[in-house]
Amino acid sequence: MTAKRIISVFFRYLVRVITLLFAVSVIAFILVSLSPVDPVQQYVLSVGSVSPEQRAELEDYWGVNDPPVERFGNWFRAIIHGDFGTSLLYRRPVIDVIREKFVNTLALMGCTWIFSGLIGFGLGCVMGANKNKLADRILKKICLLLCSVPTFWLGLLLLLIFSVWLGWFPIGFSTPIGVLNSEVTIWQQLHHLVLPALALSLMSFANVALHTRQKLIDVLESDYVLFAKARGESRREIMRRHGFRNIIMPAITLQFASFAELFGGSVLAENVFSYPGLGSAVSAAGLNSDVPLLLGITLFSALFVFTGNMIANLLYGAIDPQIKESYANE
Amino acid sequence: MNELTIRRNKAGQNIKETRRKKMNRRTKTVILTVLIAAVIVSALLAGLLISDEAVAIDFANAKQKPSFEHPFGTDWMGRDLFARTMKGLSISITVGVVASAISAVAAVLIGIAAATGSKALDSFVNWLIDLVMGVPHLVLIILISFSCGRGLKGLLIGIAVTHWTSLARLIRAEVLQLRSEQYIAVSRKLGKSNRWILVKHILPHMIPQFVVGLILMFPHAILHEASVSFLGYGLPPEQPAIGIILSESMKYLSSGMWWLAFFPGLTLVLIVILLDHLGDNLKMLIDPYSAQE
């Protein structure tokens, strides 16, 4: 693809992402303003008593009595300048809260993403290669079972077994209690990361494995593999030249397209292990009607997912010559 | 069910042989489907019929291990866990089924509209699907639940809004492919209107997909309902939803009451697995080609 072509395709996606993000912000704002919970009242509750002037100033700040479109206008303009407002829960700018907690969530989702990708893909290949043999039937049953298990219950079980009974791992939080943030060693952080990551990975690798298995079976039952067999290619050669090549890229593309699922899963995992990432923050924000934080995280998560989808679409264009050509003469 | 089979051997003579026709797969699948459906319906009814005093607080025998009298044991307030789980399960199933029904109907309408409507409508629907799939499901459900004041209504709408997208995309692709078939073009040349073609050609093809898609949506919806109530959204705390029972059990994990977390989750998983099997079996019955394993 010529450079000019790539840029124009990238630009088209950028426009699409921007329109989608704008739509997300509009819908999120509408949903939030529909809520019967009055943000000012919520703030007063969390702060304790508030003098009438302060209340008036707060109402003005929230623009409670302005028409909704205008309120959205102010809020949106603020966001463009990077001012997401301050979080009620953490009493700090939403941006800082998100930046700090995103690192934890990224660590959790990152290793899950890699772990479930590699193990899922590997298992999927094993299952697909010996379809309906013993190994395939057993692994398939296990994967199907894992897909029907809710992530949070899985987390509870892991907590029960490894923390309560065996005591190998801490009950929760990403850093040991009572230790200042600065002194926390990397090992301690990893130590707290294992169980939530395990819980999240067990479910997502099952999905990847089943998808890969089905894709490999379709490839191995295709005409061109039959023709490769007719030309005397050994089973191993067929797997390498045709099987692997034809499923590796769709698998990678699927991995990038699964950010939404991953984020959803981490919300649950973080809550079970009270792991201080974006996931637990968004559910806490919902419970305590911390509107700015809720909107901030929603937007951020949408951006995160759209980026993944964009990479997936670009990757898909790169590997499939037919789609690459359709870009070329568009 | 005896069936006379005539098998030819090499020499050309016919060997007449009666052989008890083993119960063919079709009847086996039908029986299995009915069985699973019965179990699910009984779980649903059991939950609804359980009286309130069965789940009443009874501090006398609080924190009891699973015993014959209390198969799932009791919680820190002495409430019988088995009764609460069954009640919670029926709520989960109802919410899951209703939410899936709503989203399945929406998926069909939007899917067919996108496939049969104008190009602009089609690209708008695609954009809408990207939008809904863009925000992680749970975040969207939290937002919707927050906007409805965190009641059952918010939970239902939340799950319905996040589940229709994949089925809509599947139905849209299926209808688009069907409309390009030659027999549709022939039908037009025989003077048939678009409506006639939709009813006589396209819908009979879509109904099996729709039914199977709907059934396969139940497990996901139930899992989502449990997850959302686990996070504290959805039903008020005193209602015994599986998610709530499990989230409350977290506090008592370290004090050794493992049964509080184990059994409710297990029953939920069992119901989800049963529903998955129900979906697969129905798929085998309704649409034999695609289910040809």
Added chain:
Amino acid sequence: MVCEHKHLLDVQNLSVSFRMYDSGLEQKELKVISDLSVSIDRGEILAIAGSSGSGKSLLAHAILGILPENATARGNMRYKGEIMTPEYQEKLRGRQIALVPQSVSYLDPLMSIERQVLGAGKNAKERKPALKNIFGRLQLNESDGRLYPYQLSGGMARRVLVSTAVIGDAELIIADEPTPGMQKQQALEALKIFRELADEGKGVLLITHDVDLALEFADKIAVFYAGTTLELASSKDFRGGEASLRHPYSKALWRAMPQNGFEPLDGFQPYAENLPSGCLFAPRCEMCSERCKTEIPEMRELRDGFVRCFHAT
């Protein structure tokens, strides 16, 4: 059918049946090829002609030993006089016996033409120098090697598929429906390569539903009907008119051709699910006797061709 000199390929009473699920999810046994006998020698083009969808492609897959799992094959096949066990078939596939498949869907969509024609493993490097003149011989130019299958026109795809067989220097080439819906001139042009290969001493098995084309091009024709061969005749027998043919079905075929009588025979080919006992053509044959209804006629030699009928003269 005992014969002294060894054929390149000799198929004796081959039967292939499939385990299928019908709508009622009941498992049925579908006999797609029943007691088929056919043989090919070097330097000869044998056409297997019969209506499409009656299992001819399966014969090619049976010979190569690449039938799907739910298929079972009985009867014996010999290549150069040696029984074709699965291990022997595996050694032959792609080296001694080459398949030219029907459509471009038999090419890997994500691999360039050159890499696919060269094939896998060590012999790919050996074949590299030969690639240039193979492409030349099939009117493909060097640059076509870099294309992908979806970029090929119908004609180019067919020539690429033929080149995969030619490059391997196989001795037996099986072409499965190489000229779908082509006009006579175009088809003969596309098949010219197979005549060259036959003249170089290779055996060519041409599977087609176009009887017309088979008569013009092949040396010998095996008449395929409901999964079995009814007659093996040289093409000059067919050109010689109805009298020189043996089996009543071959005669009916000859009479039904537009350029002969265009007179159709009544009745339909039987289905693989409920094949008649005895001779498969019995229900439609006017010479049908009691024996035909119960006994399967064996292939027997008649006027230096072969026929599977008790009454043929």
Added chain:
Amino acid sequence: MRLEAKNVSFRYGAGGRKILNDLSIYVDEGERVGIVGPSGYGKSTLAKLLAGYLPPESGEILLDGKPLPDKGVCPVQLIYQHPEKAINPRWRMRQVLEESESLNDEMLEKLGIEKQWLTRFPRELSGGELQRFCVARSLFQGTRFLIADEMSTMLDVITQAQLWNVVLEEAESRNMGLIVVTHNAHLAERVCTRVIDLSTINSI
């Protein structure tokens, strides 16, 4: 009555190569016109234009002087090469005939369609039998012209002869116009009153 294409041109997609260019052809009632030529030169495209399945890029298709109706029952019916693609796999064969109200004993008997086929699904019948249903379906009251696009290419020689004898008989008895698209020159000579080589009338 005459079915006519006047100075018709066509290409697939905006950038595609022009397949038919300024082509004119006509067929009168009772005539049987063969269209022959190498495969891939636009025979099937012309058949689809004449039957109103594709709008020509330029030029027009006239039936009895008036443009072909694109709504309602079309008196010009097309029969495809692959019958299994032209029949809804989920319908029973009876429904296929009911769609054009041509399910009557006389038609079944004429086309040699056996009663027990009516309750079967398309996948349980052979190509020859399916093609008979396609022919029966298009021979309803209003049909004036029948276009057979490689109708018997996939069939064996005997089934081809059976099918054509039936179609010719019906065409004569109803004085229908027939267009026979085929790559088989022998078939064209045998069946048609007049044979046209596409390359002679297509200025490509």
